[in-house]
Amino acid sequence: MFEGGIILSKKRAFLFMLPALAFVAVFLIFPAIWAIYIGLTNEALTGIYGLNHQFVWFDNFIKAFKDPWFHSSLQISFKFVFGSLVGQAGLGLLLALLLNNKKGILKELVSNIVIIAWIVPGVVVAYLWVAFLDKDFGLLNSILGILGFARVNWFRTLPVGVIIIFNTWRGTAFSMLLFMAALQSIPPSYLETADVIGASGWRKFRDIIIPLIKPQILTDLILLTLWTFNVFTPFILTKGGPAHMTEILPIYTYRVAFMGTGRIGQGAAISTIILLINLTLALIYLKMLKRK
Amino acid sequence: MVFRQRTNLWNNFWIYLILFTLVLFFILPMIWLVIAPFSSKASLAVKITLPSLNNFRELFKNKVAMLAFKNSFIISFSSTIIVTITSMLAAYALSRTNFKWRSTLLYALLLFSTVVTGIAAMVPLFVLNLRLGLIDSYLSVIFVFIGGFLPVSIFIIKDFFDAIPKDYEEAAIVAGSTPSQGFFRIILPLSQQGMVVIALYIFMNTWGDFLIPFILLRSVNKYPVSVAIYTFFTQEGLPLLGLLSAYSLLYSLPVIVLYIIINRKFGFGFHGGLKG
Amino acid sequence: MHDVAFEKVTKKFGKVVAVNNISFQVNKGELFTLLGPSGCGKTTTLRLIAGLEIPQSGNIYIKGKNVEKLFPKDRNIGMVFQNYALFPHMNVFDNIAYPLKIRKQPQKEIIHKVTEIAKNLQTEELLSRKPNQISGGQQQRVALGRAMVQEPNVFLFDEPLSNLDAKLRTEARSFLKHIQKEMKTTAIYVTHDQKEAMAISDRIAILDKGVIMQVGTPKEVYKNPENVFVAGFIGDPPTNLLNCSIKYNQNKTVLDFLQFKLDISPIRDLVREKVNNEEAIIFGIRPEDITVEYKNASPNSIKGEVFVVERLGPETIIHVKIGNLIIIVRDFSEPDITMGDTIWLKIDFNSVHIYKKEDGKIII
Ligand SMILES: Nc1ncnc2c1ncn2[C@@H]1O[C@H](COP(=O)(O)OP(=O)(O)OP(=O)(O)O)[C@@H](O)[C@H]1O
Ligand SMILES: [Mg+2]
Numbered sequence: 053m054f055e056g057g058i059i060l061s062k063k064r065a066f067l068f069m070l071p072a073l074a075f076v077a078v079f080l081i082f083p084a085i086w087a088i089y090i091g092l093t094n095e096a097l098t099g100i101y102g103l104n105h106q107f108v109w110f111d112n113f114i115k116a117f118k119d120p121w122f123h124s125s126l127q128i129s130f131k132f133v134f135g136s137l138v139g140q141a142g143l144g145l146l147l148a149l150l151l152n153n154k155k156g157i158l159k160e161l162v163s164n165i166v167i168i169a170w171i172v173p174g175v176v177v178a179y180l181w182v183a184f185l186d187k188d189f190g191l192l193n194s195i196l197g198i199l200g201f202a203r204v205n206w207f208r209t210l211p212v213g214v215i216i217i218f219n220t221w222r223g224t225a226f227s228m229l230l231f232m233a234a235l236q237s238i239p240p241s242y243l244e245t246a247d248v249i250g251a252s253g254w255r256k257f258r259d260i261i262i263p264l265i266k267p268q269i270l271t272d273l274i275l276l277t278l279w280t281f282n283v284f285t286p287f288i289l290t291k292g293g294p295a296h297m298t299e300i301l302p303i304y305t306y307r308v309a310f311m312g313t314g315r316i317g318q319g320a321a322i323s324t325i326i327l328l329i330n331l332t333l334a335l336i337y338l339k340m341l342k343r344k
Numbered sequence: 345m346v347f348r349q350r351t352n353l354w355n356n357f358w359i360y361l362i363l364f365t366l367v368l369f370f371i372l373p374m375i376w377l378v379i380a381p382f383s384s385k386a387s388l389a390v391k392i393t394l395p396s397l398n399n400f401r402e403l404f405k406n407k408v409a410m411l412a413f414k415n416s417f418i419i420s421f422s423s424t425i426i427v428t429i430t431s432m433l434a435a436y437a438l439s440r441t442n443f444k445w446r447s448t449l450l451y452a453l454l455l456f457s458t459v460v461t462g463i464a465a466m467v468p469l470f471v472l473n474l475r476l477g478l479i480d481s482y483l484s485v486i487f488v489f490i491g492g493f494l495p496v497s498i499f500i501i502k503d504f505f506d507a508i509p510k511d512y513e514e515a516a517i518v519a520g521s522t523p524s525q526g527f528f529r530i531i532l533p534l535s536q537q538g539m540v541v542i543a544l545y546i547f548m549n550t551w552g553d554f555l556i557p558f559i560l561l562r563s564v565n566k567y568p569v570s571v572a573i574y575t576f577f578t579q580e581g582l583p584l585l586g587l588l589s590a591y592s593l594l595y596s597l598p599v600i601v602l603y604i605i606i607n608r609k610f611g612f613g614f615h616g617g618l619k620g
Numbered sequence: 621m622h623d624v625a626f627e628k629v630t631k632k633f634g635k636v637v638a639v640n641n642i643s644f645q646v647n648k649g650e651l652f653t654l655l656g657p658s659g660c661g662k663t664t665t666l667r668l669i670a671g672l673e674i675p676q677s678g679n680i681y682i683k684g685k686n687v688e689k690l691f692p693k694d695r696n697i698g699m700v701f702q703n704y705a706l707f708p709h710m711n712v713f714d715n716i717a718y719p720l721k722i723r724k725q726p727q728k729e730i731i732h733k734v735t736e737i738a739k740n741l742q743t744e745e746l747l748s749r750k751p752n753q754i755s756g757g758q759q760q761r762v763a764l765g766r767a768m769v770q771e772p773n774v775f776l777f778d779e780p781l782s783n784l785d786a787k788l789r790t791e792a793r794s795f796l797k798h799i800q801k802e803m804k805t806t807a808i809y810v811t812h813d814q815k816e817a818m819a820i821s822d823r824i825a826i827l828d829k830g831v832i833m834q835v836g837t838p839k840e841v842y843k844n845p846e847n848v849f850v851a852g853f854i855g856d857p858p859t860n861l862l863n864c865s866i867k868y869n870q871n872k873t874v875l876d877f878l879q880f881k882l883d884i885s886p887i888r889d890l891v892r893e894k895v896n897n898e899e900a901i902i903f904g905i906r907p908e909d910i911t912v913e914y915k916n917a918s919p920n921s922i923k924g925e926v927f928v929v930e931r932l933g934p935e936t937i938i939h940v941k942i943g944n945l946i947i948i949v950r951d952f953s954e955p956d957i958t959m960g961d962t963i964w965l966k967i968d969f970n971s972v973h974i975y976k977k978e979d980g981k982i983i984i
Contacts, residue, residue: 057441058672058692059513059523065437072434072494076453079491083468084460090471143366150363162363164607165370171599173552175570176377176592179577182388183380184373189389191372221373282461284555288574302463309467310559319467326464334458338451511705517692518670518699518776519719519766529722533709 084327090320097314105317112321121296122322125304129281131212132219132300136280139220141272144227149257151228152235163228170225178288181218207290211297215286222285227272234268235261270340278333282326301326377596380589387585399590409591411565412572416595419482419557419568420550423489428543430490431497432535436527438498439505440513450499457495462488462555470559480562488560489550497542504538505531537610544606548599569595621684623648623806624669624774629678631664638664640830641678646774646808646823651800653809655817656827657853662810663702665827666776669808670697683773693722698767698805699776703783704759706751712738712762713747719770737765740799757788764796768803775800775807781816793820814854818842826850844973848980851904851973857937857948860910862903863977866895875903879943883920886969890984900977907950909971912938913964914955921964922947926957940965 060068091112095105116122147166151159169177184191185206193203206214238261246256262269284302286292292299292307299307305326309319375390384396403409438446462469469488470479478484508531516526532539554570561567567575573591576584622645631639638661646652654662667673668680671692680687687695698719706715713734714721720730738744741761746754751762760780767775780796781789797820800807811817817824818838825835826849834846845851851859864875864882873888874881884891895901913921927946928939936951940963949965957963974983 058517058674059510059526060437060440062441062443064523065441065443068433068437072430072498075430075487075490076456076494079469079472079487080460080465080495081456083465083472084456086472087465087468090468095471146362147366150359150366158363162367165367165374167603168600169370169374171548171552171603172596173554173570173599175552175554175573176596179573179588179592180373180377182577183376183390186388189387191375191390194389195372221370224370278458282463284463288554305463306466306559309470316467316471320471323464323467327459330459330461330464331455334455337458338455509703509705511701511703512707514670514672514692515699515701515705515766516707516718516722518672518695518697520693520696520722520770522691522693525722530707530709 087320087323087327090317091324092321093317095316095320097310097316108317112318113325115318116321116325121299121304124296125299125301128212128297128299129301132216132286132298133277133280135212135216136219136223137273137276139216140223140227140276140280141269143220143224144229144272145231145269147224147228148231148235149261151232163232166228167225169221170223174222174285175288177218177222178285181214181221181289185214208294211290211294215290215298215300218286218289219280219283223276223280227276230268230272231265234265238264267340271337274333274337274340278330278337281329281333377589377593380585381593383586385586399586400594402587403590403594406587408564408567409569409572409576409587412567412569413594415482415566416551416568416570419485419489420547422482422486423493423550424543424547426486426490427493427497427546428539431494431501431542432539434494435498435501435505436531439502440510453495453498457492460492462492462553466555466559469556473560479560480566482566484560485557485568488556489546489553493546493549497546500542500545501535501538504535508534541606541610544602548602551599621648622646622681623650623683624652624808625681626665626668627679627681629668629675629680631661631668631673631675637830639668639675642827642830642832643678644825644832644835646806649801649804649806650822651797651807651809651820653811653817653821653824654827655811655814655824655853656833658812660827661830662812662827663778664830666699666778666808666810669695669774670699670776671695696770696773697776698770698772698774700760700763700767700778700780702779704751704763704780706759706762706766708751711748711750712743712754715751715762716765716769718766723770733769734765737769741765756784757792760784760792764799768799771803772805775805777807777809779811780809782811782813789816796820815856818854826853828853844982845904846982848902848904848975851975855906857907857950859904859906859973860947861975862945862947863900864903865898865900866891868892868897875901877903877942877945879945880922882922882967884969884972887972887984891974894983895974901983902975902977902980904973904975905967906971907937907948909968910947910949911966911968912949912951912953912955913966914957914961917964918966921966923962923964926959926961926963929957929959938963 092107092109093105094108094111147162151162183189185193187193187203187205187207192206197203242260242264243256246260251259282302283300284306286298286300287303287306290298292303301322305319305322308315308322376388379390379392380387381399382395382397383391383393384398385391385393438450473479473484473488476484478487512530512534513523513526516530517523521529552570554574557568557571558574561571564572564575569591573588573595576588576591624646626642626644628641628643629639630637630641640661642665654665656662664673668675669682671687671690682695707718710718716734716737717730720733734747735744738747741764743758743761743765746758746762751759754762760783763780777796781792784792793816809817809820821838823835823837824841826833826841828849834841834850836844841850841854845854845859848861852861862877864877867874867876868888872883872885873891875884917923922942924940924942924947926938927941930937931954934952936953936955938949938951938955938957940947940949947965972984975981976983
């Protein structure tokens with residue numbers, strides 16, 4: 053009658069979990085597994101393979117590895133992730149350090165601005181940067197003009213740089229908040245001791261702060277890698293252009309699967325590759341979580 | 345001592361200079377969003393003109409734009425409500441019973457929710473919805489959001505439930521409650537904060553999402569604001585800048601307001617490494 | 621008819637047997653205590669009565685009725701949890717009123733009963749406060765009020781005083797007993813503190829590893845511990861328990877402690893049939909049943925050396941070293957001794973107990 057506990061019988065517990073597990077199974081777990089299957093077919097959005105597709109085994113994977121655009125998108129993704137990592141973790145740590153021990157308006161103001169950049173919808177942020185970086189009217193070029201510099205077409209001159217800076221701007225808040233919390237947990241007496249010994253700012257940073265918040269730094273880096281690798285918003289900003297120069301892997305996947313003839317099977321094969329990369333990163337992350 | 349004070353001053357100067365630069369970096373791109381909507385001749389430039397509400401008037405007259413607002417609300421609201429309720433049920437079960445494969449299940453949930461991102465699953469999600477005949481319906485987007493956000497919500501709410509000792513429900517049960525009375529009278533009121541946090545978290549995230557509706561919806565009259573703004577920009581571009589800037593501002597407002605509410609009421613911090 | 625009865629009840633958690641085939645009866649109006657060390661199954665026993673746990677086998681009766689098929693809510697039980705489990709989001713009034721509200725009693729009656737109880741428990745001024753705004757002692761009373769308000773069949777108290785400081789604890793325990801006697805409601809009280817159990821109980825059940833070792837009044841379990849466990853658990857300081865073997869000689873019977881020998885001829889007739897020659901046994905004597913001789917030895921007294929002296933006001937606890945054995949004695953004469961002094965111990969043979977070595981059961 054009460055199997056499994058008085059508060060919640062096993063049967064009831066199962067019923068409670070059922071709706072959530074059903075949604076997760078159908079719309080999260082199943083698609084991931086199905087991706088592998090679709091990736092082995094030549095399914096397409098249009099044309100004859102739209103209706104009856106065939107099993108092509110590893111053709112899609114071979115094609116992907118032969119496609120120069122795949123390689124270039126991997127490279128761009130790598131640069132994008134690495135740049136964003138340095139930008140976000142660096143700025144986040146810098147902000148957290150500068151704002152630690154500060155109180156009142158200044159801290160509120162700075163952290164709120166950084167957080168708002170994070171929570172505002174991606175589409176809006178993308179167009180803010182379209183406006184900010186516009187060659188003829190953008191605020192950045194106007195300011196540079198006033199300072200006597202020539203106008204720059206940022207999207208052409210520094211395509212990957214643009215999406216890195218855009219993504220850094222958007223995502224720094226996470227690292228900042230994480231590091232702020234980490235710094236808060238360092239007992240003030242540690243840093244005071246350092247003051248008494250007469251450690252310089254840099255030594256304090258290197259010998260005390262960094263070792264103490266190392267777990268958070270590692271967490272931050274691995275999560276940022278995973279998330280940045282799975283970001284789509286640069287698409288709104290540049291559509292992968294000019295000339296595919298900002299076509300990170302997600303945008304490449306989108307182009308292959310949904311543009312032109314819509315090579316769904318090919319896209320699914322690339323999805324499978326992304327899933328594998330994500331899986332590797334997630335396993336590292338979970339291992340770190342467990343160790344804590 | 346004098347020496348020490350001087351270095352302090354000097355240090356402070358550098359600190360404020362760096363802070364100032366960082367603030368500039370974060371605030372400059374935002375200025376357009378605050379100025380352009382109120383300018384009578386909006387462009388990509390930041391130009392202070394006589395303030396006018398013309399852009400908003402135009403916006404309110406634009407049927408597609410207003411419809412998109414409604415769509416965004418429908419999608420975000422339904423996802424939020426369904427995720428909150430189903431994740432509460434699941435989290436309660438996971439928090440209060442101890443069956444054999446519980447930790448395996450939790451681990452699998454954590455793993456899948458980290459691995460299966462919208463990006464990684466966009467192709468199979470599209471095909472799945474195509475097969476289910478859901479493409480171009482609100483339901484497709486809502487279901488995908490629910491599946492995607494459930495694991496995280498379950499984890500956060502489970503944390504809240506775990507923090508409530510079982511003794512409370514047992515005391516309620518011994519005092520004469522049924523288990524469900526114990527849940528509704530004791531657990532629900534005690535985990536209110538968790539529910540609000542989770543609901544706001546999901547609302548904010550679904551509200552701003554672009555990729556999923558962009559892939560799964562076809563007809564303009566079903567677009568949420570994110571996709572609507574995108575199509576306005578790419579299709580009509582510059583002539584609509586005034587309207588678009590006003591639209592962007594209005595679209596951002598709910599998340600900013602919700603952020604202020606969360607910040608005031610609970611403090612904006614970390615729950616298991618996530619924003620919320 | 622007994623108010624609560626256990627009949628061969630067993631409760632396992634996986635491989636852990638928390639309650640092992642136990643039976644006992646609690647009489648009407650009695651304050652019955654479950655006493656034992658940590659992890660012996662006291663809480664589990666209470667939870668079985670409340671219906672928060674279901675036994676694997678055996679029967680539980682409340683007021684003569686088998687409660688196997690009754691949900692906790694239908695058992696009408698008033699329980700005070702160790703941490704009180706007061707609902708943090710309700711004020712004191714709503715906490716006390718909860719059992720009545722859940723039973724949909726009329727508002728007027730609820731107000732009447734709650735105020736009456738609050739008056740009785742001296743918590744009237746606290747009714748509008750939240751649990752975190754009142755002291756530990758007050759919380760304990762509120763928890764008691766919530767257990768009382770529905771006029772339960774049985775009270776269950778799970779170490780209700782363990783969160784209070786020592787002074788408050790004595791006060792609260794007499795108050796609790798007073799309330800229980802006034803209401804004439806049967807109560808089952810759990811504690812690991814034998815002093816508390818002795819002070820408060822009508823009868824005590826002593827548990828060890830899920831098994832009942834003895835049931836009896838405080839006096840019975842103190843004077844006649846049925847086994848080594850009870851002898852060693854009850855009393856502060858506890859009974860001296862010493863390994864020895866018995867030797868029946870021509871004219872006298874002797875206990876051989878290796879370090880010394882003790883002539884027990886006065887009680888030889890009691891042991892004669894029950895213990896074989898050379899059999900290993902355990903000798904038990906309470907610290908106050910030993911007389912200390914400071915000047916000179918009477919016949920058949922044991923010579924020892926003062927090891928530790930604890931002066932506790934009216935009584936003095938002396939640890940006496942005999943070879944490598946320690947015997948603890950209690951003396952009320954405020955003796956003038958220090959460590960290293962030689963003294964003699966005289967055993968009161970009327971109070972001696974002898975236990976079997978192999979299972980610890982009492983022989984005499
Ligand atoms: N829910 C449970 N799951 C598994 N084992 C349990 C559970 N509850 C109790 N036990 C085990 O059953 C045994 C008895 O536990 P119980 O809580 O009844 O002891 P107790 O006498 O109340 O101890 P204490 O004085 O420490 O409160 C212990 O070994 C305990 O670890
Ligand atoms: Mg206990």
